[in-house]
Amino acid sequence: MAGKAQVDPPGGYEAAANAQRLHRNWLLSLPAIVLLLIGASGPLLIVLVYSFLHPGDYGGVIWKPTLDAWFKIFFSVDIFDETVHLADAHLSIFWRSVKLSLLTTLITFGFGFPTAYFIATRPKSQRAAWLFLITIPFWTNLLIRTFAIMEVIRNEGIINTWAIRLGLIDQPIQMLYTEGAVLLGMAYVYLPLMVLPLYAAIDRFDFHLLEAGYDLYASRWQVFRRIVLPLVSPGIVAGSILVFVPSLGAYVTPRVLGGGKKMMIGNFIELQFGQGQNWPLGASLSMLLLIVVAVALLVYVRTISRDRADA
Numbered sequence: 001m002a003g004k005a006q007v008d009p010p011g012g013y014e015a016a017a018n019a020q021r022l023h024r025n026w027l028l029s030l031p032a033i034v035l036l037l038i039g040a041s042g043p044l045l046i047v048l049v050y051s052f053l054h055p056g057d058y059g060g061v062i063w064k065p066t067l068d069a070w071f072k073i074f075f076s077v078d079i080f081d082e083t084v085h086l087a088d089a090h091l092s093i094f095w096r097s098v099k100l101s102l103l104t105t106l107i108t109f110g111f112g113f114p115t116a117y118f119i120a121t122r123p124k125s126q127r128a129a130w131l132f133l134i135t136i137p138f139w140t141n142l143l144i145r146t147f148a149i150m151e152v153i154r155n156e157g158i159i160n161t162w163a164i165r166l167g168l169i170d171q172p173i174q175m176l177y178t179e180g181a182v183l184l185g186m187a188y189v190y191l192p193l194m195v196l197p198l199y200a201a202i203d204r205f206d207f208h209l210l211e212a213g214y215d216l217y218a219s220r221w222q223v224f225r226r227i228v229l230p231l232v233s234p235g236i237v238a239g240s241i242l243v244f245v246p247s248l249g250a251y252v253t254p255r256v257l258g259g260g261k262k263m264m265i266g267n268f269i270e271l272q273f274g275q276g277q278n279w280p281l282g283a284s285l286s287m288l289l290l291i292v293v294a295v296a297l298l299v300y301v302r303t304i305s306r307d308r309a310d311a
Contacts, residue, residue, distance in 0.1 A: 201235025
């Protein structure tokens, strides 16, 4: 009817307010989104484009599309008869990186879980002091911490010197420039990254559940496997991610403790952008590393989530 005031439907004002609030939130977050696109997605896009180009004669790229860099990750062509073979050197470097990263994650968990459990079971007045001690290594540069490990395990280092003085060995044991040295260094460097998430998860754990498990005649292993691990699994996932990802792309520790003999994928990528002057191969290796990390983390998180659901 003409002249009759139009009445808004129920909830109309609330929907309009929500839409206005959402629009305002997007505007407020726009600077951060633009910064992320320019500072994170932009460089990744450049690396992705470079991986599909020809290498320049003295570094750089030639703007001509090709899949040659991706092909050379896994295969090599003989310069004499042009037969195709597996790129054994590339695959061995990649396998060493994955193997040492997984072992680093397992070692840090093996030492980090008891440490985190010990801190979480201390009186509340003491926990801050113990956490303070855990964070002290972060006060020192990564390179300095790596050199500290080198001073311990080198031929004239603390271990060999005291072992010779005590008569345990006659000559120094070669520990430096081995995979064991790289593994020791990465476990030492990344151990706090495992302890802190585990502590946060254990600190929220209800210890009355342990008493309930023992009352139901469960063994210590059953209590640990069926009660403790499922409830602290978020901390295990977070700690494993924080250790595995930087270990896989580690550069400083393998370079110093491996001495170029035990190269990992991070060192190999740097070599391609530096002395190798093959930017497309370095870019393709970088993208492959990113893909492997993303897939591994996705599978790991889904596995842990499924185990928690089954429990």
